[in-house]
Amino acid sequence: MALRFEVLGRFNRARAAQLTLPHFACQTPLFMPVGTQGIFYTQWHFAYIFQVSLLHLADITEKGVTFQSPVDGKPMLLTPEESIQIQNRIGADIIMALDDVVRTTITGPRIEEAMYRTLRWVDRCIAAHKRPHEQNLFGIVQGGLDPVLRYAIGGLAGGEDKDSFWRVVAQCTAALPEDKPRYVMGVGYPLDIVVCSALGADMYDCVYPTRTARFGTALVPEGVLKLKHNAMVNDTRPIDPTCACMVCKNYTRAYIHCLVTKDAMGSQLLSYHNLYYMLQLSRNLHSSIVEGRFVCDFLQKMFPKGDVPEWVCNAMDVAGIDISSCCSS
Amino acid sequence: MKFAVKALSSGKARAGVVHLGSCPSSIETPCLLLSTRKGLPIFISPDLLSSLPSPDSNLLQFSPLHLEGASSTLVSSGREVSKRCVNIGQEARWGDTTPNFDSSEGPSPKTISSIGGLHQMVGLHEYGFAAVARDSIQCLPECGSTNKTGASFETPCGRRLIKPVEYMEMITSMKPNLWATLADEVPAWANNKRNKTSVDRTVKWLDECIARSPAGGAVFGSIVGGSNIEERKRCAQEVAVRNVSGYWIGGFGLGESMEERPSLLNAVTDNLPKDWPRMICGLGLPEEVLQGVAAGVDLFDSAYIYHLTIGGFALTFPLDRTEKIDYNYQLSDQGSDRTKINLRATVYRKDATPIVEDCCCYTCQNHTKAYINHLLNVHEMLAQILLEIHNTHHYLGFFRSIREAIKEGCFEQFQKKFVQSRREHLAADVVSV
Numbered sequence: 001m002a003l004r005f006e007v008l009g010r011f012n013r014a015r016a017a018q019l020t021l022p023h024f025a026c027q028t029p030l031f032m033p034v035g036t037q038g039i040f041y042t043q044w045h046f047a048y049i050f051q052v053s054l055l056h057l058a059d060i061t062e063k064g065v066t067f068q069s070p071v072d073g074k075p076m077l078l079t080p081e082e083s084i085q086i087q088n089r090i091g092a093d094i095i096m097a098l099d100d101v102v103r104t105t106i107t108g109p110r111i112e113e114a115m116y117r118t119l120r121w122v123d124r125c126i127a128a129h130k131r132p133h134e135q136n137l138f139g140i141v142q143g144g145l146d147p148v149l150r151y152a153i154g155g156l157a158g159g160e161d162k163d164s165f166w167r168v169v170a171q172c173t174a175a176l177p178e179d180k181p182r183y184v185m186g187v188g189y190p191l192d193i194v195v196c197s198a199l200g201a202d203m204y205d206c207v208y209p210t211r212t213a214r215f216g217t218a219l220v221p222e223g224v225l226k227l228k229h230n231a232m233v234n235d236t237r238p239i240d241p242t243c244a245c246m247v248c249k250n251y252t253r254a255y256i257h258c259l260v261t262k263d264a265m266g267s268q269l270l271s272y273h274n275l276y277y278m279l280q281l282s283r284n285l286h287s288s289i290v291e292g293r294f295v296c297d298f299l300q301k302m303f304p305k306g307d308v309p310e311w312v313c314n315a316m317d318v319a320g321i322d323i324s325s326c327c328s329s
Numbered sequence: 330m331k332f333a334v335k336a337l338s339s340g341k342a343r344a345g346v347v348h349l350g351s352c353p354s355s356i357e358t359p360c361l362l363l364s365t366r367k368g369l370p371i372f373i374s375p376d377l378l379s380s381l382p383s384p385d386s387n388l389l390q391f392s393p394l395h396l397e398g399a400s401s402t403l404v405s406s407g408r409e410v411s412k413r414c415v416n417i418g419q420e421a422r423w424g425d426t427t428p429n430f431d432s433s434e435g436p437s438p439k440t441i442s443s444i445g446g447l448h449q450m451v452g453l454h455e456y457g458f459a460a461v462a463r464d465s466i467q468c469l470p471e472c473g474s475t476n477k478t479g480a481s482f483e484t485p486c487g488r489r490l491i492k493p494v495e496y497m498e499m500i501t502s503m504k505p506n507l508w509a510t511l512a513d514e515v516p517a518w519a520n521n522k523r524n525k526t527s528v529d530r531t532v533k534w535l536d537e538c539i540a541r542s543p544a545g546g547a548v549f550g551s552i553v554g555g556s557n558i559e560e561r562k563r564c565a566q567e568v569a570v571r572n573v574s575g576y577w578i579g580g581f582g583l584g585e586s587m588e589e590r591p592s593l594l595n596a597v598t599d600n601l602p603k604d605w606p607r608m609i610c611g612l613g614l615p616e617e618v619l620q621g622v623a624a625g626v627d628l629f630d631s632a633y634i635y636h637l638t639i640g641g642f643a644l645t646f647p648l649d650r651t652e653k654i655d656y657n658y659q660l661s662d663q664g665s666d667r668t669k670i671n672l673r674a675t676v677y678r679k680d681a682t683p684i685v686e687d688c689c690c691y692t693c694q695n696h697t698k699a700y701i702n703h704l705l706n707v708h709e710m711l712a713q714i715l716l717e718i719h720n721t722h723h724y725l726g727f728f729r730s731i732r733e734a735i736k737e738g739c740f741e742q743f744q745k746k747f748v749q750s751r752r753e754h755l756a757a758d759v760v761s762v
Contacts, residue, residue: 254444
């Protein structure tokens, strides 16, 4: 086993843990910045997770997935064995099994087909994995709950409604072994991460912080701040006065306003802040679980009028967390 | 600001030292001003800026026009409020059209003052800023629209006319360490009448700017004159009697040839006091910089690094001044001019070596040509960041070798040898192909 997962504190189903990987030690809940195409923020030190993100799924057979190469558009076949081979060479601390991915919104026999195929592919991935003592293989749960080496919950974060989304996460975390980390791929918005953590998930990744930064939106405790808005032209406050990042310590909303969507530097500074915000959120979630004061702080700042969405209330019910102090109704 | 000449080489090249209040160390000249957009480098993030050699990299160029505020007048209505020009790397993309309440105006001079000025606003407290209206990358003088009320520039957001009063309002709020007075620059082919007008106007605006000069910043008097030796001399003499701390030489890099440039430069510098610093805009290429140094110029801003970077090029020309060994022709040299490499070329796909073998810049210490080639192919901004770091580092090294040559009294030979070796490579390529 190439990782150690040690739970340091609990709050009902939520866990705060220490995750030790070959290149890195960290605490969960953990948000991992996404580096598509191999890009990682140059000043940050990461253990790397590698995922095959298939941009254009052309055809899925028992052999593997045929898709369009993002570089030259030619058709490429990726088999489970090959995907593991590539990941073994790259050397990431965590590697993903190749899954037959379908959206949870689809109904019919395709879901069952995908689930069984994913299980067969996971077995092929396990067999092909040449570095099990240095790299951790995560299996992906697709509509099924049979045990695999580690657990990633996939097929979500693709436009299904929030109510369905949290129920699937709740179902998975309830059925998966306690002693292994659960990674919900593609999640997401800060609120989604808080809810999933309450339900027992540990790791997350999403393009949202950096993508929204490129459009001039900053993440703040109250939700979002649109730096492009005219109101920012002469606002000399930092993006978030409670944030300790390099951007909030040095720059005003007014200055960032004149950069965003016009200059590369605007995207950089906002991405920096947004990623810092997500990592700070992870840190706060971890310590608030350990200290037994989970969730209410966050909801009160985001919904000062008490208008917490219904799906969040339902999810917290299932998670066994009392948020009545945050809700007006 | 304090400036002193420390050494002279044969001819008029000089090595000096400039000290600015905000910079902890003195900066040696001739030196390169790093290009900025709105006060920060175009790609290098503030936390990576400190990886560049210091104090060489502590002097930044800045144009007040980058922060188009309410003071400058919109001349052409080529801009709709709902459209925005997005410049990331070399791709210009139009942002989505959004309702009129979105904008990307710069903060007003009043806001900038309340923040505390330029240094505070961009979070670079220990750097020096030189403010000049013209910026060879994106604020280009448009002499056709310039008139007696103000100077016109083409900017990414349309044509802007800026009056001396407005310019000084911006300078006062920004508090740069040094700034050039507003100038009317004409291209080399301007007729004599227009050229003469530009000199008269520039001197007039100089007086108007000085009258509104804020306390604290060092004023550099602007000198123009196009490609007319007499006008250049006249302008220099006029400005030389004004109460300024240095001189900004404008109107170069606007169409004059390599051959005619030295005499035009000398016509200016021969008529300026030796003890004050001279700054120039528009001499970007190494050979052009050398011409400026030979004429006695001390401070240079250059668009060269920017154009290399967005083109995917990395500087590789040798910096050491020892005798060069026989160059072994390599496959990857095909088509290259030995001064730079084009990292988009497929030949670098698997090249796991740094851009320059013993370069100690962040890029060469951490990344390979193959990685940068990949970044360029997938259109990732990190390519430009890494290239701007390396190219800046390399060009600063070039300036360092210029200073060394001057201090050793052999600048003329340095210049000759440099220009000669570039031509030799071109000849060698012709033979080998």
